[in-house]
Amino acid sequence: MAINLGDTPSEAAWREEVREFIKNEAPKELFGGGEGEGSLFGRMGAIKGWRDKLAGKGWIAPAWPKKYGGADMSVVDQFIMNEEFAEAGVPSNVGGFGVMMIGPTIIEHGTEDQKEEHLSRILKGEVIWCQGYSEPGAGSDLASLQTRAVRDGDDYVINGQKIWTTGAQYADWMYMLVRTDPDAPKHRGITYLLVDMKSPGVTVRPLTTLAGTQTFNEVFFEDVRVPVKNRVGEENRGWYVGTTTLDFERSSIGSAIGVRKALEKMIRDAKAGNTEVAFRNEAVRREFADRWIECEVAKMLSYRVVNMQVRGLIPNYEASMCKMYSSELGQRIGYLTMHMYGMHGNVRNRASMGYMQGVSSTIAGGTTEIQKGIIATRGLGLPRG
Ligand SMILES: Cc1cc2nc3c(=O)[nH]c(=O)nc-3n(C[C@H](O)[C@H](O)[C@H](O)COP(=O)(O)OP(=O)(O)OC[C@H]3O[C@@H](n4cnc5c(N)ncnc54)[C@H](O)[C@@H]3O)c2cc1C
Secondary structure, three states: OOOOOOOOHHHHHHHHHHHHHHHHHOOHHHOOOOOOOOOOHHHHHHHHHHHHHHHHHOOOOOOOOHHHOOOOOOHHHHHHHHHHHHHHOOOOOOOHHHHHHHHHHHHHHOOHHHHHHHHHHHHOOOOOEEEEOOEOOEOOOHHHOOOEEEEEOOEEEEEEEEEOOOOOOOOOEEEEEEEOOOOOOHHHOEEEEEEEOOOOOEEEEEEOOOOOOOOEEEEEEEEEEEEHHHEEOOOOEHHHHHHHOOOOOOOOHHHHHHHHHHHHHHHHHHHOOOOOOOOOOHHHHHHHHHHHHHHHHHHHHHHHHHHHHHOOOOOOHHHHHHHHHHHHHHHHHHHHHHHHHHHHHHOOOHHHHHHHHHHHHOOOOOOHHHHHHHHHHHHOOOOOO
8 A cells, every 4th residue: 555645735835834934034043953952042042033933923832722822733734843843953842841841731730820820921931941850869760759848838848859950040930740648659649839940948050961061950949838829730649740741742753854954964064075984985875874764764753653643542652662763863873973073073063062962862751771661561562571
């Protein structure tokens, strides 16, 4: 049976509209991104301009319902938009954690007061959010988190520590998971809270990555008081609220295209003789061919996920395959890049930054080993080890 991967006429028209918009409206400084997260804060000015343009179109939160200021966009239209943004090298999630994670969670589980207080400010870009899930002893096994919150009148009092908190040094608010019942089975004693980062007792300490950037932090809580009205969902039911926020954008199309664009740039450089290892070297040519085929595989895995979403199915191990494959492929392209540049690869430049930042991609958002476990048990039906 032939598979048609092309657009329908209406999808093609939508793709054209998105392309035209990027061509006419995206600030020039934005182009050339897509090779890692590190440059994001540095390009803040251009991103703000881009954000305003997207807001004007109502495209900041494409997936949100219209009544909360979103575009109520279909899965396919969102996918095409993300695909075109990635092709052009412009950021697609300028709303960050606010639009991608906490907004949808408040829409689904929040009170009317929480919706009133937070949703429009997220859309306007007035607040920056960070995610307080991981702790020094709780990452892959998140449910063993220990940061404690004790009820005291109309407040919870929080003590403990979060780690690897991306953007906490810039954030106004954090959505976090805390332990409210230490005696309950571990998934059942967790509560979901919204915390103002200016609250007394919150200390943020930036951590430096091996690439020399400060993208994530340690966050300490010492008797931090958070009003009970800032709880999302019921007390001790936070695990189920928290898992909602992990369910968005599962196709990884942005990273599938990002890795191909990094490879294309490398091929251009190699052909132009700007690399230390010559493009005509046969082993190198074969490696380029392998990576190119793998980029196409990554794209097909993304198509599979979006196809499931269109059919109303919830991608599970299929999303793990996408995440694992794209992030490992990014690393292989990083190694190839360093090999091609030879000694120049040791100089701090875009290539070496991409190589170093690639290291974190198989850890962030669930490690490769965890993805393999999901693929093995849920995909292949193998017994748990
Ligand atoms: C760039 C980046 C940004 C991040 N941003 C945030 C953020 O904003 N907010 C936030 O809360 N967290 C964030 N994180 C944290 C991230 O979610 C965790 O690093 C990740 O879940 C892994 O947890 P861990 O670091 O505690 O490693 P651990 O869970 O301690 O794992 C250590 C090693 O053991 C392996 N392992 C663990 N369990 C198993 C198992 N069951 N089977 C096989 N192998 C296993 C892992 O694969 C890994 O190799 C970020 C991480 C990175 C790298």
